[in-house]
Amino acid sequence: MDVEEGRAEVLTKLNPQFESIRLQGAEERTWRNRFGKETNGFLVLPPGYRKERRLPLLVIQYQFSNKFTTQAQWMTSYPVQHFAEAGFAVLLLNYPRELGWKPGDFAAAALSQAYNPLASMEAAAKGLVDEGIADPDRTGVLGWSFGAFLAEMAITQSNLFRAASAGEGGLNNAGQYWVTGSAAMQRYLDAFFGGPPFGEAYANYRRVAPALNADKVKAPLLREYGSDVGVQSLEFYMALRRLGKPVEQVIYPGAPHVFSLPSHRKASMERNLDWFRFWLQGYEDQAPQKREQYERWRAMRAQ
Numbered sequence: 001m002d003v004e005e006g007r008a009e010v011l012t013k014l015n016p017q018f019e020s021i022r023l024q025g026a027e028e029r030t031w032r033n034r035f036g037k038e039t040n041g042f043l044v045l046p047p048g049y050r051k052e053r054r055l056p057l058l059v060i061q062y063q064f065s066n067k068f069t070t071q072a073q074w075m076t077s078y079p080v081q082h083f084a085e086a087g088f089a090v091l092l093l094n095y096p097r098e099l100g101w102k103p104g105d106f107a108a109a110a111l112s113q114a115y116n117p118l119a120s121m122e123a124a125a126k127g128l129v130d131e132g133i134a135d136p137d138r139t140g141v142l143g144w145s146f147g148a149f150l151a152e153m154a155i156t157q158s159n160l161f162r163a164a165s166a167g168e169g170g171l172n173n174a175g176q177y178w179v180t181g182s183a184a185m186q187r188y189l190d191a192f193f194g195g196p197p198f199g200e201a202y203a204n205y206r207r208v209a210p211a212l213n214a215d216k217v218k219a220p221l222l223r224e225y226g227s228d229v230g231v232q233s234l235e236f237y238m239a240l241r242r243l244g245k246p247v248e249q250v251i252y253p254g255a256p257h258v259f260s261l262p263s264h265r266k267a268s269m270e271r272n273l274d275w276f277r278f279w280l281q282g283y284e285d286q287a288p289q290k291r292e293q294y295e296r297w298r299a300m301r302a303q
Helices: 003-014 016-020 080-085 106-130 146-157 183-193 199-208 210-216 227-232 234-242 262-281 288-302
Strands: 027-032 038-044 055-062 089-094 134-144 163-167 221-226 247-252
Touching: 027 106, 038 080, 038 106, 055 106, 055 146, 055 262, 080 089, 080 262, 089 106, 106 134, 106 146, 106 183, 106 199, 134 146, 134 262, 146 163, 146 210, 146 221, 163 262, 183 199, 199 210, 210 234, 221 227, 221 234, 221 262, 227 234, 227 247, 234 247, 247 262, 247 288, 262 288
Parallel strands: 055 089, 055 134, 134 163, 163 221, 221 247
Antiparallel strands: 027 038, 038 089
């Protein structure tokens, strides 16, 4: 009996209703990207998976360990076990180690925090496609906090992903310079981009900032925020809306940076599950209360 089976048995003894829950273990994988940098991740496959068919793949960004969990570890909005139960391959991908950069050196900063992580996403997805596990035409990306930047940067810099979800992010957009009113944020942006979002440094923003590359987005994007960070997130959202891109933004009033209120967590998990099942599996939950949700999404798909 492996560790996951043992824990599932303990849960069942505590409460017989848990007997119907099938918890999948995670297999650690490693990849080397085109820059020669290595990273790892934890792959969760559907119950009883056999390689006769390719699966839609969800790549969840940021930092993980192979720790017992029913969600994406500390991310309370991404129900990994439910995704697997619904037929997805789920990869909890660690972004590669920071390469190091000095304030004002935009080329090094962008390589470390944007292009190197994107290269790892591409290497991991390609590896799973080459293994016959993942369907290259049904790949999604998700991320929270800094992972939200990675997800949104990825859909502006690559055509790899066909659907996306991002929460509590908004990093590395020009509007942060004045919307947050934070001197610390301005110092960070000056260090990363080599200056403010005007003058000579604007060209650097133009290369990496998701909001300034919204015209390149092809993947439908779900965005979730609490009230505070939601304000700084509006720049990318409005750019996508203005360009007629498929995007949905949901604000959870009073929610902290990581959703902790059970009602927020349930709503967010269910919304993410519905979102990726709709865009990558063509599935719609027939619950009457979700009719309006699917009407919106079908309208997005028809654009």
